[in-house]
Amino acid sequence: MTTAALDVPAAAPPVPLKRDATVIGLVGLAHGTSHFSHLLLAPLFPVFIRDFGLSYSDVGLLVSIFFVISGVGQALAGFVVDRLGARPVLFAAIFCFLLAALSASQATGYSGLVLVACLAGLGNAPFHPADFTILNQRVSAPRLGHAFSAHGLTGNLGWALAPVFLVGITALADWRTAYFAAAALYAVVLSVLFWQRDHLRTEVVVREQNAPRGAELAYLKLPVVWWCFAFFLLSTMTLAVVQSFAPSILQSLHGVSMEAATLTVSAYMLSGAVGMLVGGFVAAYGQQHRLSSERVVAYAMSAGALLLLVCATGWLGNVGTMVALAATGFAVGVGGPSRDMMIKKATPKGATGRVYGTVYSGLDVGFALSPVVFGQLMDRGWYSATLVGAALVLFLAVFAALGVGRRAA
Template identity: 35%
Template sequence: MPLPKTGLLAQVSAAHLVSHLHIMALPALLPVLPGAWGLSFVELGLALSVFNVVSALVQAPLGFAVDRFGARRLLMAGLLLGSAAFGSLAFSGHYAWLLTAMALAGIANGVYHPADYAMLSAGIDSARMGKAFSVHTFAGFVGGAIAPALLMGIASTLGVRWAFAATGLAGLLAWVFLFAGEKPALAARPASKPKTAAGGGAGVRILTPAILTLTLLYVLLSLSTNSIGSFSVSALVGGYGVNLTWANAAVTAFLFASAFGVLAGGALADRTRRHGLVAAVAFAGAAVLAALAAWGRLPDLALVLCLGATGFLTGVITPSRDMLVRAAAPPGAEGRAFGIVSTGFNIGGAVGPMLFGWLLDRGHFSGVFWAAVVFMALTVMLTLLQEHRAARAPRPLSRPAAG
């Protein structure tokens, strides 16, 4: 007997939790890796860039593979590859292998978004899609949020190698959860219709202005949130005189509050069509709070609360963002749509670490936060522009196509 719909959501969410734990593994260990492995922040930033460049290159092709060969099969393969990549760092601390492992992890990371969203789109009722997306994204944010405390705790007591071993083990546990569970029943969805793929190329029509604009939005979201989530601990300790405990508490508050912001955003996504306005208001508030943190005169507890509120507001946008992508995707092409759009995360993830690592190596610690402010402001401008275009455009068939 196939699992109920909640079983599908649990399996996909478990994989998404691990994917974000893997994404945050290297950033979480940034404060100790320079001393443990003798690397500069720029070298570590390059490793993160390799991860994201590879993900950007493979994500769209993997989206096509998901639609053709099956999302669940590729999702399980991605879990195994990611686990092997991070687990291998427990045995080798050489910089060349770090770059190789991050490239392999980047391939694995390219699977998650196309596979996850294709499975959810095929197996969850449209009326509950906003909440399902928010639970799925919440699980991912939880994976990222537990990474700093969990992996830094392991590294400080057992060493960096054991932290990477635990990262690999988490992926294996998620793989076992998918392998041992029954295969969820997915709704039969029509293959791409001839109208969708004029001339036979399903990828031709999917590169619409809406998809390309959403890809740019993902780039800006990646740059604005990763600057805080990945580099704020090093910035706070190195430039603001915040001790490591309070700095970790602040970024953990940012990440956990982001997760709960996602749940609030899921409720909004099922109740409004003004997704661009929701994003603009949330990110405008986040930009103000990030500027307050960049100012650098907040007491430790106030800093934790400030970054927590910033994270909550950045989380609110995510379900609406996912609904926009799903509405823009042709029927049966969700894997391709999310594969293409999600490359925006990787483009931002490739550019950001080099930029933020350069700022840290040159002592421009406040620049990490001011960069977040700038990228958030650009996000607000883009979403308001999209909201204006959507208000002026006729509303055709995009919402039924999501069902």
């Protein structure tokens, strides 16, 4: 045996699956809690309209308040995550949700609901920069695709759980009890995360004393960051169309019942969750075979856009259109983990929180902007045109994804 052979460093031992799985599970639990909180008020809007004498415009404004605070806060939260670490920010966010649920249980009018929307929006703001900072630092590279897959899947499950949880408890007891139960749920989640806090620790960015002024904002000059922002804004606008208007479109174009139309939206979200699970394996395959993440995203989103165009034609009839719309969720979901890998590749070292905060604020902007834009088409009865517009916006998201790839290379 030669001396040179003895000098070769030993390969780093593989990270145990249990350690990675624990981190992924904890972050997934937190992310599901965040998506649950997106719908902390909406499922009980009919109750608030009845009990407090509110209009649809009044309750709609609560959604806007939530996403405006979340969007602005998300961009700013990235700096806090980079400076303080993701763990304390994550704990503070869930505590805000707990306060929001307790405030909802005591609300006596519209001002109380506005407070709930503000607290929930503030709590939602830090989640993406905190979650992805933890995943990128704590999960081994070969398992990141699966980590991003689980992250997206748990978010969809959080969306699915909220209406069942809140409406179900309201039916059994009353809506104030439902919010007490939600507060208890947040307390349990916070306790679990605190108990396993060692798995959530991240390294903070140490600011150099001689760093030039504005160095922390240098990432904003990178075109790739704004291409990522545009991608999230555009792709989320399509999701918002499905969540907000699909039931009305299906009822108007195909005469299906409200129950069937609503079930189709639920099927879309569950199909999206399954797609994200599959997308984790697709992302891992892409890493191993040099298939770029932005290409995977482009293929998946293009398939989703084509399915939306088919839905707009009405060629498939009522049942076929509902099935195709649900399949759209699967196609878009497959691209989810590769989308997050794409953002990771575009992120400068030491700026994870800031970049993810800025980029994912595009999601909040998309949710806030889409109902205003496509609501104009719906008001005119242009239901097929609304689906066509959603498909075209998703094609623009494909263009943005490819633009990210060209600038991140």
